[in-house]
Amino acid sequence: MISVEPVAAAGAPLARRNPVAKLAAALVFTLILVATLDPVAPAIAIAAELAVLPLFGVRYRVLARRAWPLLAGAAGILVTLVLFAADRSGRVLFEAGPVLVTEGVLVTALGLVLRMLAVALPGILVFATTDPTDLADALIQNAKAPARFAIGALAAFRLVPLLEEEWRMISMARRARGVDAGRNPLAKLRLFGSTAFALLVGAIRRGTRLAVAMDARGFDAGTARTVARRQHFTRTDALLVAAAAAIAGAALTVSVVLGTFRPLIG
Amino acid sequence: MGAVQLRGFGWRHAGRKGWAVRGVDLRVEVGERVLLLGPSGAGKSTLLAALAGLLPEDSGEQEGTVEIDGLDPRKARERVGIVFQDPETQLVMARCGDDVAFGLENRGVPAEEIWPRVDEALRRVGFPYDRDRPTAALSGGEQQRLALAGTLALRPGLLLLDEPTANLDPGGADLVRRAVADALDADTTLILVEHRVAEALPLVDRVVVLEPGGGVRADGPPEAVFAAHGDALAAAGVWVPGRTVPPRHATTPPGEVLLTADRLGLPPRLAPTDLRVRAGEALAVLGPNGAGKSTLALLLGGLLRPGTGTVVATPALAGRDARTPPHRWRAPALAGRIGSVFQDPEHQFVTSTVRDELALGPRRTGQPEAAVTATVDELLERLRLDRLAGANPYTLSGGEARRLSVATALATAPRLLICDEPTFGQDRRTWRELVDLLADLRDAGHGVVAVTHDADFVAALADRTVTLERP
Amino acid sequence: MNHTDSNRWRTVDIVVASVIAVAFGVIFWAWGLLWGATDAAFAFFPPAQTLIYGVWLVPAVLGGLVIRKPGASLYCELLAAIISALLGSQWGGIVIVQGLMQGLGAELAFAAFRYRAYRLPVALLAGALTGLTAAIFDFVYWNKAYDLVDYRLPYALLTIVSATVIAGAGSWFLTRALANTGALDRFPAGRDRALV
Ligand SMILES: Nc1ncnc2c1ncn2[C@@H]1O[C@H](COP(=O)(O)OP(=O)(O)OP(=O)(O)O)[C@@H](O)[C@H]1O
Numbered sequence: 014m015i016s017v018e019p020v021a022a023a024g025a026p027l028a029r030r031n032p033v034a035k036l037a038a039a040l041v042f043t044l045i046l047v048a049t050l051d052p053v054a055p056a057i058a059i060a061a062e063l064a065v066l067p068l069f070g071v072r073y074r075v076l077a078r079r080a081w082p083l084l085a086g087a088a089g090i091l092v093t094l095v096l097f098a099a100d101r102s103g104r105v106l107f108e109a110g111p112v113l114v115t116e117g118v119l120v121t122a123l124g125l126v127l128r129m130l131a132v133a134l135p136g137i138l139v140f141a142t143t144d145p146t147d148l149a150d151a152l153i154q155n156a157k158a159p160a161r162f163a164i165g166a167l168a169a170f171r172l173v174p175l176l177e178e179e180w181r182m183i184s185m186a187r188r189a190r191g192v193d194a195g196r197n198p199l200a201k202l203r204l205f206g207s208t209a210f211a212l213l214v215g216a217i218r219r220g221t222r223l224a225v226a227m228d229a230r231g232f233d234a235g236t237a238r239t240v241a242r243r244q245h246f247t248r249t250d251a252l253l254v255a256a257a258a259a260i261a262g263a264a265l266t267v268s269v270v271l272g273t274f275r276p277l278i279g
Numbered sequence: 280m281g282a283v284q285l286r287g288f289g290w291r292h293a294g295r296k297g298w299a300v301r302g303v304d305l306r307v308e309v310g311e312r313v314l315l316l317g318p319s320g321a322g323k324s325t326l327l328a329a330l331a332g333l334l335p336e337d338s339g340e341q342e343g344t345v346e347i348d349g350l351d352p353r354k355a356r357e358r359v360g361i362v363f364q365d366p367e368t369q370l371v372m373a374r375c376g377d378d379v380a381f382g383l384e385n386r387g388v389p390a391e392e393i394w395p396r397v398d399e400a401l402r403r404v405g406f407p408y409d410r411d412r413p414t415a416a417l418s419g420g421e422q423q424r425l426a427l428a429g430t431l432a433l434r435p436g437l438l439l440l441d442e443p444t445a446n447l448d449p450g451g452a453d454l455v456r457r458a459v460a461d462a463l464d465a466d467t468t469l470i471l472v473e474h475r476v477a478e479a480l481p482l483v484d485r486v487v488v489l490e491p492g493g494g495v496r497a498d499g500p501p502e503a504v505f506a507a508h509g510d511a512l513a514a515a516g517v518w519v520p521g522r523t524v525p526p527r528h529a530t531t532p533p534g535e536v537l538l539t540a541d542r543l544g545l546p547p548r549l550a551p552t553d554l555r556v557r558a559g560e561a562l563a564v565l566g567p568n569g570a571g572k573s574t575l576a577l578l579l580g581g582l583l584r585p586g587t588g589t590v591v592a593t594p595a596l597a598g599r600d601a602r603t604p605p606h607r608w609r610a611p612a613l614a615g616r617i618g619s620v621f622q623d624p625e626h627q628f629v630t631s632t633v634r635d636e637l638a639l640g641p642r643r644t645g646q647p648e649a650a651v652t653a654t655v656d657e658l659l660e661r662l663r664l665d666r667l668a669g670a671n672p673y674t675l676s677g678g679e680a681r682r683l684s685v686a687t688a689l690a691t692a693p694r695l696l697i698c699d700e701p702t703f704g705q706d707r708r709t710w711r712e713l714v715d716l717l718a719d720l721r722d723a724g725h726g727v728v729a730v731t732h733d734a735d736f737v738a739a740l741a742d743r744t745v746t747l748e749r750p
Numbered sequence: 751m752n753h754t755d756s757n758r759w760r761t762v763d764i765v766v767a768s769v770i771a772v773a774f775g776v777i778f779w780a781w782g783l784l785w786g787a788t789d790a791a792f793a794f795f796p797p798a799q800t801l802i803y804g805v806w807l808v809p810a811v812l813g814g815l816v817i818r819k820p821g822a823s824l825y826c827e828l829l830a831a832i833i834s835a836l837l838g839s840q841w842g843g844i845v846i847v848q849g850l851m852q853g854l855g856a857e858l859a860f861a862a863f864r865y866r867a868y869r870l871p872v873a874l875l876a877g878a879l880t881g882l883t884a885a886i887f888d889f890v891y892w893n894k895a896y897d898l899v900d901y902r903l904p905y906a907l908l909t910i911v912s913a914t915v916i917a918g919a920g921s922w923f924l925t926r927a928l929a930n931t932g933a934l935d936r937f938p939a940g941r942d943r944a945l946v
């Protein structure tokens with residue numbers, strides 16, 4: 014089941030901020046953190062992220078549900094590093110055939126896993142607390158995104174829950190017409206593929222008609238558009254972006270001071 | 280504003296040999312209210328699209344000229360508002376208020392005027408919810424009303440409505456018609472397409488009948504047109520008011536029970552319902568929009584798993600499979616016994632030509648090729664789809680698509696046929712053909728269940744009715 | 751040669767490109783779960799995981815082939831990434847940067863032919879280039895700490911192969927199949943069919 018509704022408690026102080034500000038804050042934060050491979054900076058960043066979580070109105074349980082696949086990713090990183098790490102310096106902790114685990118390997122693994130989490134969380138927070146309509150409005154009004162594209166994308170996004178319904182309809186139609194796969198796994202795969210294809214075809218048809226309906230209401234008439242729903246980018250919003258940059262910068266600084274900093278490039 | 284002038288207008292869709300509409304000369308003055316009639320496939324929807332400037336140059340070939348207030352319709356779009364037959368595809372935004380505001384924003388209406396105009400439009404169509412209601416949570420009738428509000432908010436000089444009440448329950452259809460009547464100012468021109476003439480007459484003061492071969496067949500005030508051409512129009516497929524259709528009720532008492540529904544339901548879509556379907560009987564399922572009729576049809580058709588209660592097939596229908604419920608049968612077995620016609624025809628199409636679509640069912644249930652061809656040809660001819668055998672099902676007109684979807688189910692001649700709104704969008708002639716086909720099937724001892732809002736259809740065919748209430 | 755009258759996007763171009771992106775945004779979201787689930791399984795030879803990598807890159811090539819306007823590849827891939835983030839991608843905002851980077855490759859390929867050639871070899875090139883830009887991103891961002899010869903180079907090469915086959919050839923065949931259903935009648939890609 015796909016949910017397209019924001020999952021945050023409405024009215025949480027940071028969730029209410031301008032969507033563009035939230036997005037910019039997340040991107041700035043992420044891009045600063047990407048610069049290092051050490052475990053210290055991301056650890057500080059994660060602590061800061063978890064601390065502001067309540068301000069976004071996201072409960073820890075909700076976050077965990079969205080982020081759990083990251084844990085599988087973390088396991089993947091660990092195994093991969095044990096087998097393929099470039100840096101195998103430090104005391105040898107374990108050795109068996111090609112598997113050579115050293116202190117250096119473990120520090121690198123820790124750094125990568127923490128960095129993955131630290132970089133992913135802000136985006137998860139922002140998208141979990143943002144309504145798509147508001148995001149498109151703010152992108153147009155505050156980030157000067159081209160209105161036709163932002164609104165076209167928004168109109169298409171409305172189809173997501175409909176696609177799920179459509180999938181069910183297509184499956185039923187096939188069954189009603191005598192088409193099914195039975196127990197044969199290969200036939201099942203083929204039916205799945207053809208249903209997915211039919212869904213894509215249906216979605217494109219729907220998109221074509223939607224475009225006609227939008228044109229009928231003057232979408233591409235060349236008239237200057239007005240906006241019914243104003244989005245404001247206030248001082249507080251600017252402050253949010255600055256704060257994100259400051260926290261990420263502070264995390265990096267601590268890591269440099271402690272001497273653990275390992276630049277991504279260079 | 281809103282005067283229409285057509286001179287020798289014609290349009291041929293890309294990939295088609297025949298013209299969808301041709302040789303139309305017509306002038307409509309500002310403030311006139313016109314009912315546009317013509318058999319299914321005569322080109323009414325195509326003509327409306329042309330007036331709205333929505334036929335892209337690259338998607339077909341044009342003949343003659345169209346002008347709105349002397350302008351090319353593609354340049355006069357801000358004077359025209361159109362509501363299509365299928366409301367779902369014309370909702371653009373996720374929230375109802377935003378959707379009505381969408382057109383106003385595009386037209387550059389000052390921001391402070393937008394919300395008052397949105398509220399006014401919603402009030403005029405009697406929309407029951409507030410502006411933040413998600414558009415995905417509306418029933419078909421509510422969507423239709425919202426689409427109308429989105430168009431009325433623009434205060435178009437020329438209002439085009441394509442079967443605005445198809446698929447609505449009688450109460451909802453009345454409301455929409457009243458909303459249209461209230462919304463028309465003295466200088467708003469209206470062109471309405473509607474097969475059911477009697478219901479549309481209070482809205483209009485002029486009738487124009489398209490001739491399928493090309494040109495306009497009749498034009499004038501309704502009484503005059505129907506007095507002068509009534510018989511000829513009725514024969515050509517127009518629902519001339521006051522002319523009844525001979526009913527086709529069962530002549531023999533119903534036979535054995537085929538399917539029993541016991542406390543069958545699917546919360547929250549359908550409240551528990553008891554039902555018995557017999558061979559040689561046509562059962563009509565009635566009820567308001569949202570009562571769960573389509574849900575019931577899918578449950579009886581073995582396509583949905585019941586939430587509560589059971590569906591039991593008798594050995595008369597299912598032989599040894601009668602012990603398992605229909606939703607667990609293998610698809611070919613199901614298709615041979617129970618045929619389903621979906622409410623939205625396009626949901627049902629699986630192949631890419633009309634002919635393949637009809638042949639699919641019989642082939643799947645194992646009929647020999649010669650028999651398949653014979654069945655397909657007969658259905659094509661009786662339902663006036665023979666010209667379209669090679670066409671893609673998704674390019675058909677509304678009425679043609681409906682006939683094809685019913686025909687696909689008829690092609691396998693299942694012992695039990697379940698159809699959801701089998702007659703919407705039909706002209707009088709194709710309507711009678713459908714009634715005859717269903718009646719023939721019933722008289723041959725098959726069971727027919729039809730979900731419908733069509734009172735004429737119930738009067739003509741149904742031997743028994745069941746009415747559902749909103750859960 | 752097929753070239754469109756103008757490079758301006760019509761409404762139908764915007765909406766259908768968006769629909770393709772949305773459809774793949776949903777696929778990405780589901781694919782992300784699958785990717786996460788198979789991560790540990792592929793770990794014993796992780797470069798093999800790139801064999802299913804191509805799916806991430808399909809919208810870039812498909813968008814370009816269907817819409818045939820400047821920016822289509824970039825737009826589809828970027829929007830698909832944003833949609834998957836809106837639906838709750840476990841990678842958060844970084845997928846947006848990644849989407850931009852991946853779309854760039856296909857965009858460059860179509861631009862190199864001045865948005866006029868859309869035959870199979872061009873599609874393959876677009877797939878390969880989108881694989882290349884994707885590989886560069888991963889090379890620097892995700893894989894920096896791994897061994898160059900044993901891991902990073904094979905990973906990058908396999909990404910390009912996967913992209914060429916799945917995104918390049920796959921999108922080309924998908925476009926043709928879509929055109930055969932008549933769904934692309936409003937696009938030059940759909941009109942190619944009537945000529946053959
Ligand atoms: N997109 C399309 N591509 C090809 N042919 C089309 C397309 N739309 C309609 N047609 C064909 O043009 C003809 C006229 O269709 P149109 O939809 O205008 O009929 P209509 O009078 O509105 O019929 P109905 O009462 O059944 O809705 C039909 O034969 C139909 O098959």
Ligand SMILES: Nc1ncnc2c1ncn2[C@@H]1O[C@H](COP(=O)(O)OP(=O)(O)OP(=O)(O)O)[C@@H](O)[C@H]1O
Pocket residue numbers: 178417418419420446448547548549566567568569570571572573574575622
């Ligand atoms: N797939 C679905 N999931 C959840 N609710 C649904 C679904 N389909 C329909 N509903 C809801 O269930 C109720 C019954 O729907 P159904 O389509 O069966 O009504 P109906 O009687 O056929 O109405 P109509 O006359 O408008 O076709 C409606 O309130 C509808 O919004």
Ligand SMILES: [Mg+2]
Pocket residue numbers: 323324325441676677678
């Ligand atoms: Mg029509």
Ligand SMILES: [Mg+2]
Pocket residue numbers: 572573574622699
């Ligand atoms: Mg229904």
